[in-house]
Amino acid sequence: MDMRPLKHFLALADTLHFGRASELCHVSPSTLSRTIRQLEQNLEVPLFERDNRHVALTPQGLIFQDYAKDALAQWELLRHTLSRDADELAGEISIYCSVTASYSFLYDLLSDFRLRHPRIELKLHTGDPAESMARVLDGEEDMAITPRPRSVPGPLAFKSLTRSPLVFIAPAVQAGWIPGTPESPSDTQWQNVPMILSEAGLSREYSDTWFKALGITPRIYAQVAGHEAIVSMVGLGFGVGVVPKIVLDNSPLVERVRVLPVKPELPHYDVGLCVLNRRLKSPLIQALWDEVVER
Template sequence: MDIEKLKLFISLAETLSFNRTSELCHVSPSTLSRTIQQLEAQLNNRLFERDNRTVTLTHQGNTFLGFARDIVQQWETAQESMQADANKLKGSLSIYCSVTASYSFLFDMLKNFRAHQPDIEIKLHTGDPAQAIDRVYAGEEDISIAAKPDILPSGVEFKRFASSKLVFISPIEDKFFMPLPNESEAELWQRLPLILSERGLARQRLNQWLRARSIKPSIYAQVAGNEAIVSMVSLGLGIGLVPEIVVANSPLKNKVKVFQGQPDLKSFDVGLCVLQKRLRSPIIHSFWSQVKENVG
């Protein structure tokens, strides 16, 4: 099957926009539409449902997406291996991480990598850190910076290079969030307005801590991304739970402070995440190898 056709299909499945995919892949909308029709004819299945306003993947299209990604990845790995034999690497590497991780860790990693592999195109995507491992597992990214979950998905490799405490933060002017006289721990945490991540390791650890104490928290807001939590806390909307490293690198760090009476939540490991089978790619292996593991 034509690799270029598969790449067009994958791009359309990710953008769900013919116009956007045409721009990204430098093909005309008519060429893109004809390519998808040819794939659907070969497979004897509709891959997309489309009308004048929306494009969505069918069930068959979603199934084929996993196959297409796997085939394209194998093809690119084969190409990279032949380039490596010729002592040159060319291609691209997609990396996913949070905004904080991009300037806390990624700067030095990319600086070192580019010094050794100047011809590799870096595709950096930032967003909610809770999605980091899922995106790698689904084949949407080559590698990600992620917090290590208690149980890694099968086939996923993790290399630790840092750790961070989980801390509750409050606004500098936090008179509304101070413990009251004779207030019990449960009463305090049931009264405080909490700003939490929608999902992810920090939320899981807090939920475990609350359940162990039969505390039903007062949740003011649930957001995606730790940076948004720091922003909302700085506005005096509540107290938030974030990794300590997020606060240390936030432009709003002078407008928040560590909350008194921190619960004892387990720190988490930060590291690189990749599918084990993708380490056969010389480009991915090169990036993986240049990051030193911290086992302390």
């Protein structure tokens, strides 16, 4: 935006003298004269009454003077606002994660980040990790805390934050169907166990693979969205579930459940930050990304 016409106008309105005003603006008198003429043609009203000897503001010029002062002030204010924002990163980052992530390591990460970039607002959306990839790919969220999938989609970048074993959990109270010897699984031992599994997502895939590898057909009692809900249901005694251990560690129901020491163990759950590759160029995203990389 070229604000010179406004500045030139104001200089002339102040001095009422083309020569002096043009000096103030560091342009030739002819340039100033043409600038004013352009303004007048643009607005289709005369701003100055003038002859070869006198210059005076018209009533419209008086109105325009108010406008010009205002517009210039707003422009300068904008520049200051923006330049302050340029020095210090500011804006908004939306992060999708599970409740557990928001309670555990993510909390520390974001605390540090917030101290370093107080003017970046973080919007935390919690939900089922199974959806996290899709949400990031669709651009609904800037980032997500998500388990590393078997293969990371091309447009996505993934940075591991923590690992956590997937574990079988059973109610802390006794129940007839809880496998007595989880170290040596067998179809008979598992066929009557009511399983509480994720509807979808990596933990479900790993569970399915685990059962399939042992030739076991599990009895699925409930399919749940969100690991935290699995803990709840298991704690209530509805069955046996599979969750990352970190979910357990951050659950208020940890006393109500116990880990079944099954063999073979389930794979580890690699939890990390996930973001569109191209969005890494954004200074805000990059700042958070770098914070993670430092760890």
